[in-house]
Every structure is written in structure tokens, then in C-alpha cells.
Amino acid sequence: MPWTDWKPLYPKTPFTESSLRETLDGGQAFRWKRIESENIWEGIWGRDIAQLTLAPKGALAFRFPEGHEGASLSSLNNYLLLDTDWAQRIDQLPWRSDPALKAALEAQPGLRLLNQPFPETLLCFLCSATKQIPQIKIMCENLAREIGSPLFPKGPHALPTWDQLSHVSEAFLRSLGLGFRAKNIKKTADLITQSPGILETIEALPYAEAKAKLLEFPGVGSKIADCALLFGAQKYEAFPVDTWILKSLRKRYGLDGWSNAQMERFGRVHLGPDAGYAQQFLFAYERANA
DNA sequence: AGGCAGGTGGCCA
DNA sequence: TGGCCACCTGCC
Numbered sequence: 001m002p003w004t005d006w007k008p009l010y011p012k013t014p015f016t017e018s019s020l021r022e023t024l025d026g027g028q029a030f031r032w033k034r035i036e037s038e039n040i041w042e043g044i045w046g047r048d049i050a051q052l053t054l055a056p057k058g059a060l061a062f063r064f065p066e067g068h069e070g071a072s073l074s075s076l077n078n079y080l081l082l083d084t085d086w087a088q089r090i091d092q093l094p095w096r097s098d099p100a101l102k103a104a105l106e107a108q109p110g111l112r113l114l115n116q117p118f119p120e121t122l123l124c125f126l127c128s129a130t131k132q133i134p135q136i137k138i139m140c141e142n143l144a145r146e147i148g149s150p151l152f153p154k155g156p157h158a159l160p161t162w163d164q165l166s167h168v169s170e171a172f173l174r175s176l177g178l179g180f181r182a183k184n185i186k187k188t189a190d191l192i193t194q195s196p197g198i199l200e201t202i203e204a205l206p207y208a209e210a211k212a213k214l215l216e217f218p219g220v221g222s223k224i225a226d227c228a229l230l231f232g233a234q235k236y237e238a239f240p241v242d243t244w245i246l247k248s249l250r251k252r253y254g255l256d257g258w259s260n261a262q263m264e265r266f267g268r269v270h271l272g273p274d275a276g277y278a279q280q281f282l283f284a285y286e287r288a289n290a
Numbered sequence: 291a292g293g294c295a296g297g298t299g300g301c302c303a
Numbered sequence: 304t305g306g307c308c309a310c311c312t313g314c315c
Contacts, residue, residue, distance in 0.1 A: 027296065129297040135313070136296075179311025184298085221298045242296040259305075283296085 001155070003051060004069060006061040009076075013086040014058020019110030022284050024052070027133050028114050028231045030124050030140045031159070044144070046117045047151055047158050048075045058110065068152050079115055086112045086277075093271060093278050100252035101271075101278060104285035111284060113277055114231060118203045120159040121232025122214070125224045126185050127178065142176040162199070165189035184219025191217060207235040222264065230276040239267035239275040248286040 015023075017039065024032040024041050032043035041052045050072060055061045060080075064072050077083070095102040127139040140159060147160035147168055165173075166189040173182035192198055202213045207229060214225040226240035239245075241263045249255045249263050258266070271278040 125296080130295050130310090131297095131312085132295055132314090138313095174311080177312065179313095180298095180309090181311080183310095219298065223297060227296075240296080244296070261304085287296095 002066040003063045004066055006053070006063050008055055009060040009062055009080075009082060011058070011060065011080070011082040012084065013112065014110060015054060015060060016058065016110045017054055019108060019112070020052070020054055020060075022108055022111050023114065025133075026111075026280075026284055026287075028280070029116055030127075030133070030137045031144075033137075044151070044156060044158065045079050046075065046120070048072050048079075049151055049156060050076050065152070065155065068155070081112065081115050084112070086110075089274050089277060093274060098270075100248070101282070104278075104281040107288065108281055108284050111281060113234075113236070113280060115234055116232045118228065118232040119162055119199050122188075122199070122217075122220070122224075122228040123159060123162070123165070123185070125227040125231075126188065126219050127181055128224065128227070129181060129219070139176065139178055139181075143178075146172075146176055162189050162192040166193040181219065184217075188217040188219060203233045207237045210235060211238070222260065226264075226276070230279075236274045236276045237268055239264050239271065239279050241267070242283070244283050244286045245279060248282045252282075 020041065024043060025034070029043065029045070031045065032041050034040070035042055035051070039053055043050060043052070049065060049068070051063050053061050062076060090105055093101060093105070095105055123143070124136065124140055127143075128136050131139070144157040144159050147164050148157035149164075150157050165185060170182050170186040173185055178185065198213075202210045205213065210229055210233065211225045214220050214228060215222070220228075223240050223242055226238040229235035230238040230240060241260045245267070246260070246263065249258070249266065253266075255263065255266065267279060268275045
């Protein structure tokens with residue numbers, strides 16, 4: 001596949017090699033891969049595809065497949081949230097009074113959140129239950145290849161839409177390696193297609209109401225709902241509590257014996273309106289030190 | 291070979 | 304609310 005020439009992008013907050021990797025391939029998104037032996041990342045979101053690489057001074061360079069540049073640049077800018085002042089957001093977090101958070105922030109300078117399409121974020125995280133990142137990526141890849149539409153003739157595939165998912169059987173989803181997640185995805189697809197516009201509605205709702213609606217979908221519990229809202233709907237109050245955050249809060253904050261619900265509440269109360277952003281640092285930090 | 295993994299939901303006290 | 308368990312599948 002021929003690509004255009006590299007062009008520069010200047011994010012308000014600079015990247016590093018490590019923050020680029022952690023942002024694209026650290027568990028927020030599941031469709032980025034590193035091109036062999038080169039420091040190039042290739043990723044697909046919605047109906048767009050791009051390659052990225054680090055440029056001098058924390059800038060990025062990007063390119064698109066030749067002939068498919070279309071509206072991609074504004075989409076890329078929006079996806080990567082290049083105009084967001086992440087340093088300013090970090091400064092608002094309570095790191096001054098929280099040594100554990102301070103250490104996590106300093107370990108991953110340049111880490112940021114992505115702004116992924118909401119419907120596919122929900123799908124990816126429905127796949128994520130009790131799976132590790134490499135396995136989740138394989139499931140997403142299978143879904144895209146077998147059910148999703150090609151981005152352009154002979155091109156790679158987008159993740160399937162919920163409408164496309166509603167047209168396949170649970171057995172077929174199981175054949176893609178989804179296991180018990182197949183039933184949840186199938187049922188969720190049926191519910192979504194029965195209520196046209198429901199995901200757009202949910203995405204536009206305030207955090208608490210959006211979460212309550214998401215919890216009505218089978219297979220979507222508190223953690224998956226928070227991931228979909230944080231990574232796919234820019235609800236930064238969302239504080240997904242997974243096994244890593246559980247470990248982090250137990251070990252570094254001394255919250256032994258707390259329930260997941262209590263942990264969630266602690267995160268949102270202690271870390272504030274950008275709790276989800278802080279969560280991403282704690283998550284990366286805990287995983288790096290595993 | 292058997293246990294465990296970015297969880298959820300059902301059941302029981 | 305809290306504890307316990309089944310649930311697919313693949314990897315260590």
C-alpha cells in the first residue's frame with residue numbers, strides 16, 4: 001500500500017517515544033501496531049487509517065494511504081486531541097499532596113487520552129473482559145476482518161458497526177474467538193439496533209446518566225462502561241477500576257479491603273474531574289512495575 | 291496439566 | 304452490600 005509523504009504535526013503537549021507507545025498501544029485503543037523494525041505506528045479508527053512516527057522536539061509526523069487522504073487530517077487531529085493542553089490538565093491533578101500520583105505522572109511524561117469513536121470503543125471493551133491486551137487486539141482484528149467493511153477497495157477493514165454485528169449469529173462471533181463475550185455483543189447489538197440513535201444520545205449525556213444507560217447493555221458493567229465513556233466519549237470523570245488500578249490503590253494508597261465500588265468513589269472524589277486521566281497514569285505505572 | 295487473565299451477572303446470605 | 308462461581312479461550 002503506497003503512502004503519501006510524511007507531514008509534520010505539532011501537538012500542544014510534546015510526545016516522547018515512550019508516551020507515543022503508551023498512548024497508542026497501552027490499552028486505550030486496540031488497533032495500533034508497530035511496523036516491524038521501524039518506529040512507525042499504524043492505526044485504524046472509524047473509517048480512517050494513518051501512520052505516525054515521532055519527529056524532533058516531541059512533534060509527530062503522519063501519512064495516509066495515497067489517494068485516501070480525504071478528511072483524514074482533521075479526523076486525526078480530533079482523534080489525537082492535539083490541541084488539548086495536557087500539561088495544564090496534569091497540573092490540576094492533586095499530585096502536590098499525592099506522592100503515588102506524582103511518581104506515576106513523572107514516569108510517563110507526555111501520556112494522554114485518545115478521543116475514539118464511541119460505538120467502536122464500546123465494542124472493543126466488550127471484548128476486553130478477562131483478556132490481556134494482545135488477546136483483545138486479536139479479537140478486534142478478527143471482528144474487523146470478518147465483519148467490518150474495507151476502508152477502501154482492497155484496503156484494511158474498519159471495525160464492524162453495531163448494525164453489521166446485529167446481522168451475524170452468536171455462533172459466528174464465537175468462531176472469531178470471542179468466547180462468552182459473543183453472547184453479550186450479539187445481545188447488545190440487537191438492543192442498539194432496536195433503538196436507533198441510542199449511542200449518540202448516551203454519548204451526549206452527562207457522565208452519570210450516560211453510565212446508567214450503558215449499564216443496561218448485557219456484558220457492560222461498571223468498568224467497561226467507564227472505559228467506553230473515558231476513551232470514547234471524553235467523560236474524564238469516569239474512573240475505570242480494573243485489576244491494575246485495584247493493585248495500585250491497595251498498594252500505593254493503602255486501601256486494603258475496599259470494594260470496587262468504594263475504589264471508584266475514592267478515585268472520583270480524590271482525583272476530581274480528570275480522574276480518568278489520572279487513572280491512565282496509575283494504570284501505566286502499575287503495569288510497568290509489574 | 292491447570293490456573294489465570296483490563297469483568298459481569300446470577301444467586302444467596 | 305459482600306462473597307462465590309460460571310463463563311470461552313489461549314498462553315504460561
